[in-house]
Amino acid sequence: MRLIAILLLLVLPQTGLAQGAASLIADQVRLTTDQQLIASGNIEVLYDGTRLTATQITYDRASDRLSIVGPIVIQLADGTVVLADSGALDPTLENGILRGARIVLDQQLQLAANQVDRIDGRYSQLYRTVASSCQVCADQAPLWSIRAQRVVHDSVEQQLYFENATLFIRNAPVFWLPMMRLPDPSLERATGFLIPRQRNNTQLGFGIKVPYFITLGDHRDLTLTPYVSAETRTLELIYRQAFRNGNLRIQGAASDDTLEDDNRSYVFAQGAFELSGGYQLDFDIEAVSDTAYLQDYGYSSKDRLDSAISVTRATPDSLQQVHLTYYQTLRDDESNASLPPLVADAQYETRQPARWGGTLTYGASIDSAYRYSSTDGDAGRDVTRVGGFGSWEESRILSGGFVAQTKLSLRADYYAVQDDSSYAAGAVQVVPSSQVTLRWPLAAYSDSGAAHLLTPVVSLAWADAYGDTPPNEDSTRSELDRGNLFDLSRFTGEDAVETGGQMAVGLTYTRIGSAGLDTTLAFGRILRSEAQEDFTSASGLDGLQSDWLVAGQIAGNNGFLFDARALFDDRDGLTVADARIAWQNTRVSLAAHYIWQSADAAENLTSTVSEWTVDAGVVLSDRWRVELDGRYDIAADSPVSAGIVLGWQNECVKIDVSASRSYTSSTTVDPSTTFGLSGSLTGFSAGRSAAGRATSCRN
Incomplete structure (x- = not known):
């Protein structure tokens, strides 16, 4: 017969009154003459969101300690699971020692240690620890593991601190670090390094990108990515911020390379904001230092940049809009002075039911095209139109x-023309x-x-x-x-x-x-x-x-x-x-x-245009996937671009190998080939989860 005991006075004589009682379920509960309470058989303890199961628990009133015989399973309120052979804890399950312990974070990362010290319900201090998110089989080492002399897990800050840590691939040590900090898998955002990416380009040589993510509060972040190769020193950045009424994103890069004598850079910025009165502000800023920079580094394939800002108000029966656009050409056969580079327009339109039936729509608009050149004719002409x-x-x-x-319509326009x-x-x-x-x-x-x-x-x-x-x-x-x-x-x-x-x-x-x-x-x-x-x-x-x-x-x-x-x-x-x-x-x-x-x-x-493009992705198995993209000019019988990504992942590793080729050639852009390699150990990256199929153990 199972017994239920409320340990309000016996197990928690002081903390229970202040914080609530613990519930104990066991096959047998007995009280000894020296004020020890012994519970045995299918034990389950529930206290303040924490659940503990064990074979036997002995509570000593004099020392206010629990001696627990395993196998012990502790499920904490934040989802962390702690397994141990035996332990000694206080009645709140927040302080004590667990021996032969293993901690499982977010059902992904496992940390096995000879001993775990629990401190204030916040810190878990592990000694002689092995950490891995791989399936652990009895007859072989995991695919990867980190072995450390000491690991401290801060459950409040959701951080893991390693001392004297070595990364192992199977049983082979790869590299050693005296100190290391990593986020636990339950953390959504954390400052730290992201997945490194290797890039091998025929123009820029062999290089590596190491992104560093910086949290600037709950609504802002910055990613800095140094890119270093034999031919370039580049710093890339992405800044993001969410506002109550909109969002902002800025990305760009600055480079000092051997391809050009001057420093090179670009910036793309986008924003959208809701204004008062139902108005919407949108802007998109694009600028680059030279015509080949975006192609050389693979940032964009655009051959014309357009920076625009607009204010719009749209209702079921009216439209109001002001729009300004600046164009920057990257084409060899064009110049900014004659595009035209600056185009502005504003319009108002409304509709309403007509008294005699049907719908009446009317409005007015103005637009202007401005060229820097004062050459007479198409290359220098400036035009402004006003109409209704x-x-x-x-x-x-x-x-x-x-x-x-x-439908009956009437429109009238006035044009002001200069330089033509x-x-x-x-x-x-x-x-x-x-x-x-x-x-x-x-x-x-x-x-x-x-x-x-x-x-x-x-x-x-x-x-x-x-x-x-x-x-x-x-x-x-x-x-x-x-x-x-x-x-x-x-x-x-x-x-x-x-x-x-x-x-x-x-x-x-x-x-x-x-x-x-x-x-x-x-x-x-x-x-x-x-x-x-x-x-x-x-x-x-x-x-x-x-x-x-x-x-x-x-x-x-x-x-x-x-x-x-x-x-x-x-x-x-x-x-x-x-x-x-x-x-x-x-x-x-x-x-x-x-x-x-x-x-x-x-x-x-x-000449005749005949061209096809393809973008495909196939999941070959639970672990393998392939992605293909290509563009081919049939009329010229020549490829334009091609790329392939081969990916492999299991429950603890993700690896992507890529290759791409750009055949674009002009006076400023040369064909180039790029090879890439990136990999990650799942279980640490903030906000990521292991998506691959777990490795099965052979008996």
Whole structure:
């Protein structure tokens, strides 16, 4: 028969009154004549969140000590598990000695010692200790272990302090440290070294990166990463801070290398903040010392940097936005003076129900493009546009299931032009437009439960431009796709206008499968009364008739996606084709993209573009994984970039081996190959957990 004793007066005569009582469960409890309480058989003690199990406990009232016979298992309130053969503790289980002990932290890291001293419930002092997060088998040493003369675990600060420590791989010593501090695995954030990374680059040579993470409170941190090789001395940094109303991230690096005579550096900064009144502040700052620095060090593949700041307020019926962007080109054939490098715009737009029905939308905007150069013409032209617009739109359902949409619009703009004698210094343009779109959605359901929707669409539109013709700054790149087939204008900005009458026709078919597989297919084209000279042939929008647009998508609830689009010209055939496929499950992640585009001198495409990219990851087993990425220029029959990462991990080790090759070549950038190696011992890193499958022991 099991007995339950509340040790309020006997076991905890003083501390129990102040802090609460301990509960003892045992098969047998007896009190001796010399005031010793002996409990034996399936013992369980619960006190202040701590649970202890043992074979026998003897409490001596005179010394106020517990003598415990194991096997002993102590489960502390913070999740730490302590195992021991025998021990002597005070009734609070916070002070005493455990012999033949083993401590398990966060179910990851094991520390085995001849003796463990418990002090004030906070410190555990271990002597002649072996620490490892590997599976420990009786017939062989763990894959790695740290053997130390003394280890102190501070459960409040969640830190481990090692004295006279040696790292062993199996039974072979690797290196020795007189003192070492590491976080225990339950700590989420801690100042200290992160995983070192080895980098071997054909331009920078063999080097190593050693990140050092610094906590600056609960909401800020700084990571400093020295990068040292035979060719460079570099310091990288990442600063992060979370505010009550937003966040900030700054990353950058500074280098002194043999590739350039001057010091090199870059900085990227991003921030987003919620302001009062519903406004949102966003900024993105990008700067680099020279055109090749980002490519040489693998920081970014961008060939144009854009620093921007914007303030936006969006509500269900209005939009207010101010945006400023500074561009820095890294291309050999461009200069900052003629990009233009500085672009600013502001806009206001609102909509409301009209008294006579439908929706009324109106607004105003201003934008400006500024170039440093004062050269007459495109290279030095500065343009500022101020304009306003108004539109009325209404949708109605007609008999037979037809849906009719009517839209009337009017916009007026004033352009101030400098440093370009081919345009008037002041230009005014007024553009009226109208559009009627008719849709006829037809729905059907199959016996399998799939839904089918067939929608033919016809759109008639007209627009014209009155006044002066302004320079085209914001509509130089346009392309026909499924999203703008039935738009009133396919230009991306306000400077260019589609004039004359036009008719857009199209057909969309959608199937929504009962098993989660959805399919969409659409095609259409545009017929015009006037050819549009501002459209290029590669856009698919030039001439009296646009190219035929064919687009489709297949999406499944199992992570599969296929999306494709093509433009066909009646005379020249295929103009543009692009497709992408993606598939992801627990073991496979695949993303691939292909693009083909015909040559077009108007868009600086001197030759046909034909290129594919792939990014894939496969979990080969519980321990092995491989990641691949590549980009290949089929038209030039030449690779652009390639990379592979091979990873292995078990319950206590993670190792990544990588190789990448950049084939980019210019007057400032040379092709380069980079090899990398990184590894970590799981169980120590703050906020990390062992994800690999545990090693099994053979009998």
